[in-house]
Amino acid sequence: MLIPLIPVIAKIFLAGSAVYGAMAVVKKTKVRKKVIYSLKKVDNRYQQIVQKHFDPFFGTDLRHQQIENFSGEYTDKEVVINRRLGLAIANTGLAILGEMYYPSLLVANGLLLLYIILPMIYRNLKILIQEKRIKFRFFASLSVLVNYISGFYVIGSLILVVVFFAFKLAARTEEYSRKSLIDTFALQPPDSVWVLVDGVEVAVPFSQLQIGDFIILNAGQTVPVDGCIVQGIASIDQHMLTGESQPVEKTVGDKVLASTLLLAGKLQVRVEKTGTATGAAQIGKILNNAANYHSFCEARSERMADQTTLPTLSASALAWLTVGSGGALAILNSDFGSSMIFSGPLNMLSYLNIASHGGILVKDGRSLEILHTIDTVVFDKTGTLTLEQPEVGHIHSCNGWTEQQVLYYAATAEYRQSHPIARAILSAAKQQSLEYLPPDEVDYEIGFGIRVICQGKAVRVGSARFMAQELISLPAEIIEQQQRCQEKGYSLVMVAVDKQLIGTVELQTQLRHETAKLVQQLHKRGLKIYILSGDHQQPTQHIAERLGIDDFFAEVLPEGKANIINKLQQEGRKVCFVGDGINDAIALRQADVSISLRGATTVATDSAQIVLVSQSLQQLNQLFDIVEGFNTNQNRSLLFAFVPGGMLIAGVFLFHLEMPAALVTYSVGLAASLGNALYPLLKFNQQNEATKKNNAT
Template structure:
């Protein structure tokens, strides 16, 4: 098997050679080839080797080299886990909140092998409700009903606790133990500051030291032992992290105290008290570890809030639905619904799946998905989405998309993936973190040496305590959490506002956009055109005959303009016939064979391709319609123009406001449309656009994006059709209108559920807020360590006589990560409208 990995730390061809040799000498590796330019290694192995195993092998080349999953391998790994986790609807998949290994996930809880932090459980994409009997709990079914034993109504089984809750409870239990045993140690140690210490009237200092030792054992070897395990693992794999520093600092204090208690004679007088006992630091070690545990406890609680948006979205999906079969109603599990089923939605109920109303009408509250608070009026043939809430009337709907195909499930999946993606700005934090721990250890050593040489007596004690303070206060986790926490909360905020972000990189790019390219139909306009008039231009072709050919030809088209003509024909009871050899000519129109004649409907470009001449009178009439912003499609039969259809597509009420706000933000708004020059100019002038181009084919839109990018512009493209897909893919950021085609949505990095230009304003505002939040977090983390480490080293002592206790350093370190998460959580309350 072959896998591709990312290698960091290489600077020259010599580095590449060393890394390649180290990998090839690793047990289990058949062949390894390293590419310096791509910073990648292609490794062939007889069986799968873990990242830890490969990192151990690469250490032979040097400590600065790191191996990570490549983006491609991370995606494969994710897909494999997604497929295997479908049985439990996404539960049981764990990832590192700092994304140390990209998108890599794990099958069980634990701690990250790189940074040592507790793995976080990925929220379920969909939830399955299990029903059980209150009297016979062994009875379990995935849909409501009655118990086969006693006949009682089955009730929903209580959901198992999430891994986050279990982790929090486990940490809470250990924290309680730590506090119970640490508090007496702290009291004993601090009592030494009292005049005529009353404790010494009970026992001498020597015995109180032994009591401190005994009390410290449950704290060190039970409540916080995991920190030392993580520290050992980090040193063994050379993935140095926060726990490396904690393990060295707190471990050194406890081990020093242990040997000072057992072998006081081997220590110099500098380390001894007036009573002849060695100065012990059991209280420093246990208090430090307990405070770090408190920080982990608070982090565990805060983590559960960062993906609250996903959990809230999951709650939108109902567990059951009412299915109508032959006029009879039955309550079924949401998982039992199949495409084509007719469902009844009662007042106040949630819509169970995506579908279309077949009988009745309703006001649907779509605010949880689109972010718009005003209920939407729905009638027969209108689409409804899972998770939206019905108003005061019942209606029947036909299921069209179920399970993971529903809009709600796709939103949850997209938010899940985006919240675990890495932003380019995180690379800066990763580079700093890679050198952070070794630098801190070096500063601690320098601190020890300087205090030993130049410090006041007892200099050795000062050196030891200050070195520990340096190790304890430094916190690379705050730096590592700065970006992913903001991304996770920001993506969730976007989802609840109708803005779906595919990945963190798109979120960062959006903040730099200065040019927006938009389509006309379905983007600026409603995308629901209506026929204004149909005219024949030859005696043999009446309005009815022209309508018949146009509607027959368009019955095969998916374009909104085509649907409008078919609807017009049905309303006027005009026959719609069969068309053979139908073909859609992208950006021009449609052609086919009708009644053994070659027919086509489209713009002037299509007519030119088939040598169709347009008389001056007809051309003038068409131009007049177009100058008023109307769209005109011309019909030809056997290369003769026989008629045309005039369609109007109202401009969305929100388009003008959104475009004005974008221009205020310094964004140029350019319209590229396949429509004619006159219509495009009328729309552009009405909205005050920065520019426009008409009669654009897909390749024209693509070339325009490339031209603007060559000029140094940061280009976003918003569109909803297949012809927009190439430009969406090429743009710095592609924005799909959610009302558009699957191809457009798949090609884009941002999807607006409502298909409204105001969503672009929301998306850009969100990106600005998230990037500002990330920069704040990075500033907090960097300034905290920049100020904290020197203070811990004792720079204030010569002037102010101030030293930082290792216990205070531990408290500050614990709250640094919590402060970063708390700052990220502020994004939940920001306004992006």
């Protein structure tokens, strides 16, 4: 049918080449640029249409909203898949028109088909030569070519549509990265900073800041540089970088780090490092240069499709020798693989959407498969197992004062203050229904405490160093108490009235209310649990014992966290790491599965594969339930793909079945696999609708 058309096509091609060759060089360049510009314009418009009208079919509105909030940009890989899927659909139209009305279109159909699959053949031939393994994608390319050569033009084109649609589904389940993490770690520096020039504070653009400059930092500011304090005293929250649960008091000679928060005080800092040279940015460099385990991880459905390729080719070759080309072609179209790579991502998307409705954003669908193999869960402590704001544990009084009076004066002094310690004290006063008056005068002592005048009394609230600075002596029992608290990782806030210490407020790390129950649930699943923290030994050990956690690692630097995760993996463990801070980002990348919480640092949520959107660790147990359902359904889908294909191969050898039987069994297997993959989401939606109706009545 096509042979008589070949000379005509050749003449048209030669004539076009001659016309183009006769053009002047300048005109050729203009024509080429115009063609490229027009093609890019058409492609950009097509990509916009796909993203706006086609992609929403792959997920619920809730999941798309979560992805926009926590995930990121369209990848180049998906843009290419969109383009080739569109070409494959158009090419199928050419094949249908060519078969039914215009045979000459079949030549264009063949050329476009080659254009679409040649890059795939090239990539998979390289894998075959270099890695000595045959991938299903190579098999699919051969199947398309063989069908076309055998005269099954529409079938060959449809197989290509199915393959690229499966690739599109898989791309929708893979992880997005918002941007280079080095940009995230460089923070968003202020437009300007206050620099001390000849004793005068001058606003200078941040970009003009030089090493050796002296900058002025006030309470509430994020430290924009690494440097050394040359004047002042301050309380600094650096838990996002170091993991320390309590604010750190710093003074002249101490180092400050970029991305930490100045809670109270005023500092003059000599600049030592800025921008990408800071310690925080160096973590970003490590992340960007680190090999990401997940980029080498294939979905289970694709791995199994690859494993069926060689047996299917062997069976087809045997059929060619024993029952003829019809049987060989039928086996080639039994297509275990396409059912698997189609139903696998669709099953994954169903459960990704179910997870989204449970407040869980799974950015990388492959993590659902890996979670099924997890045997160890490692938690960051500060901000993950615990809340950032401490809570009042005990109130200790002395020198004849009562505990209620101690809390009353502490709350009076901290009235309208917004730092974590003040919020904890005011919350305790509210719980005890204490009524207190705002202070008459407030004098904030930079760094370590606050001095107020209340009803004619001078009230001082702050650290032991602040009391020493104010010449207020500490009783022996308070000093002993302070040592005991330090061993447990607690902190003491001293309260004094008119130069006499009246007591202390003990601040304890506040556990998330769901943490204890979650640990019990994870233990019931047979999981081993660790704490991994940058905080000191005593508070970390105390939390581990309090929760019944198996083991812990304390005082670990960010790079060290990743090393510990790697060590556990080297011992044969599959590790899930849950963290929220900048200091957790490298460990999140190293873990087999990484989880963060909404409200964590952008770096943590960008690095994690899974985000608990509702900010509750209890969702972690729910996630494991979802994973169990996903894997059960995945096994069922794979069974539906195997059985019809296996029956067809047996039928070819026993009953000499050919292409019609292949098309029927392939359609049955594909329909069963897809129906099973979609069933969980359909069932979930029905239950949701029923719940809404019940609530309405």
